[in-house]
Amino acid sequence: MSKAQLKAQLKAKIENKTAQVGIVGLGYVGLPLAVEFAKAGFTVTGVDVQADKVARLQKGESYVQDVPNSELGPLVMAGRIRATTDFAAVSNLDTVNICVPTPLRKTKDPDMSYIISAAQEIARYFHAGMLVTLESTTYPGTTDELVLPVLEKSGLKVGEDFFLCFSPERVDPGNPKYQTLNIPKVVGGITPACTEMGALFYSQALQTVVPVSTSSVAEMVKLLENTFRMINIGLVNEIALMCDRIGINVWEVIDAAATKPFGFMPFYPGPGLGGHCIPIDPFYLSWKTKQAGIEARFIELAGYINGQMPHFVVDKVQNALNDHSKPLKGSHIHIAGVAYKRDIDDVRESPALDIIHLLDRRGAKITYSDPFVPKIKVDGVKDLTQHDLLPSARQADCVVIVTDHSQFDYAALLDASRLIVDTRNALKGHHSSKIVRL
Numbered sequence: 001m002s003k004a005q006l007k008a009q010l011k012a013k014i015e016n017k018t019a020q021v022g023i024v025g026l027g028y029v030g031l032p033l034a035v036e037f038a039k040a041g042f043t044v045t046g047v048d049v050q051a052d053k054v055a056r057l058q059k060g061e062s063y064v065q066d067v068p069n070s071e072l073g074p075l076v077m078a079g080r081i082r083a084t085t086d087f088a089a090v091s092n093l094d095t096v097n098i099c100v101p102t103p104l105r106k107t108k109d110p111d112m113s114y115i116i117s118a119a120q121e122i123a124r125y126f127h128a129g130m131l132v133t134l135e136s137t138t139y140p141g142t143t144d145e146l147v148l149p150v151l152e153k154s155g156l157k158v159g160e161d162f163f164l165c166f167s168p169e170r171v172d173p174g175n176p177k178y179q180t181l182n183i184p185k186v187v188g189g190i191t192p193a194c195t196e197m198g199a200l201f202y203s204q205a206l207q208t209v210v211p212v213s214t215s216s217v218a219e220m221v222k223l224l225e226n227t228f229r230m231i232n233i234g235l236v237n238e239i240a241l242m243c244d245r246i247g248i249n250v251w252e253v254i255d256a257a258a259t260k261p262f263g264f265m266p267f268y269p270g271p272g273l274g275g276h277c278i279p280i281d282p283f284y285l286s287w288k289t290k291q292a293g294i295e296a297r298f299i300e301l302a303g304y305i306n307g308q309m310p311h312f313v314v315d316k317v318q319n320a321l322n323d324h325s326k327p328l329k330g331s332h333i334h335i336a337g338v339a340y341k342r343d344i345d346d347v348r349e350s351p352a353l354d355i356i357h358l359l360d361r362r363g364a365k366i367t368y369s370d371p372f373v374p375k376i377k378v379d380g381v382k383d384l385t386q387h388d389l390l391p392s393a394r395q396a397d398c399v400v401i402v403t404d405h406s407q408f409d410y411a412a413l414l415d416a417s418r419l420i421v422d423t424r425n426a427l428k429g430h431h432s433s434k435i436v437r438l
């Protein structure tokens with residue numbers, strides 16, 4: 001088959017939804033994506049290295065909060081989604097989206113091992129006429145410099161025999177308004193033909209597609225978005241520290257500033273950054289730019305300020321107890337919410353883990369409540385299981401609101417607590433000498 005025929009064939013399969021779609025990495029990003037393509041009428045094969053996830057999916061059982069069993073189950077039963085640990089499935093696929101983790105190493109360098117290993121496994125079963133798209137957040141140049149060489153070992157030529165793109169994932173777990181389907185999808189290819197194929201593919205299942213000129217532009221888009229957020233949170237955390245020092249309520253300041261109809265966008269302070277994106281992704285950018293001789297100074301500074309927030313919260317707790325003539329050592333501190341943000345079950349990089357670790361080091365006795373997180377492991381601390389909020393609050397010397405889940409009854413919590421440190425302004429509108437705000 002000629003190269004032109006190969007391209008026309010893939011286009012036709014995508015357009016008439018007979019393309020066999022593959023998703024490598026079935027986590028918070030990969031599983032919702034698999035569901036959207038299955039709902040759009042494609043047959044989707046998920047590949048993951050975790051056998052337990054694959055087994056649950058094969059039974060139609062979801063482990064991702066944003067994907068209800070009622071949605072997944074019928075798609076699995078109808079054969080629209082299947083899952084396997086065997087990469088040999090790639091032999092029969094027309095498209096593959098890579099959604100594997102991109103964590104940082106302890107040294108804050110990117111850990112590319114998951115992307116490399118996924119690309120190498122795909123390469124073993126790679127064939128002409130495929131579209132491969134990397135979705136994992138990463139530094140600009142990854143698709144071109146890391147993934148392309150692995151696939152080109154096949155002897156196939158990008159933009160002609162196969163198509164390679166980067167498309168950043170912007171999913172916001174727990175967001176009821178914006179989900180995989182209606183979040184605009186940016187896509188950039190190694191060549192213009194790759195971009196065209198990638199855009200055609202996503203437009204079959206997602207509402208809005210935003211093509212950009214190259215994969216590196218698409219990689220940089222994601223890092224701009226997350227760096228913007230991280231730096232603005234760093235700024236507002238620093239403003240919170242200033243307001244605390246001079247005795248001004250930072251929350252009132254932000255609410256009033258947010259009434260400006262132009263030129264201001266509110267960001268809110270908190271106990272520290274959490275999740276798998278905002279605390280991590282900007283360091284992918286700073287790592288890359290360092291190699292080009294540019295220090296990413298805003299990123300380093302915001303990283304430092306955000307990293308200080310758990311310490312600031314623990315100091316607040318200690319000072320609040322001392323004001324009531326109690327030492328932190330030996331006191332019972334109850335943490336309300338340990339997920340990294342409201343109404344989700346994810347504790348990755350959650351500031352609650354740092355706060356618990358620091359409180360434990362200072363000799364406090366710790367319990368926690370979180371309707372989404374039945375148990376947690378914290379470095380150096382004995383494993384904790386979740387307790388009911390109000391009985392624990394009644395027993396505690398101090399309650400710390402770390403995650404403002406909407407299920408918590410804040411009026412009852414205030415009533416039950418002797419002292420309450422509120423890092424999220426969850427007690428907005430309540431006035432009591434028991435409340436210590438960030």
Ligand SMILES: NC(=O)c1ccc[n+]([C@@H]2O[C@H](COP(=O)([O-])OP(=O)(O)OC[C@H]3O[C@@H](n4cnc5c(N)ncnc54)[C@H](O)[C@@H]3O)[C@@H](O)[C@H]2O)c1
Binds near residue numbers: 137276
């Ligand atoms: N979670 C989010 O809110 C979010 C949002 C935007 C972007 N991202 C980015 O998307 C990517 C994936 O994140 P996630 O939250 O879905 O991670 P996750 O840990 O929930 O899922 C990743 C999955 O990949 C699997 N995996 C690991 N190595 C593999 C391999 N070699 N082959 C096949 N499967 C493999 C894991 O078993 C896991 O199931 C990351 O780069 C992340 O930064 C995440």
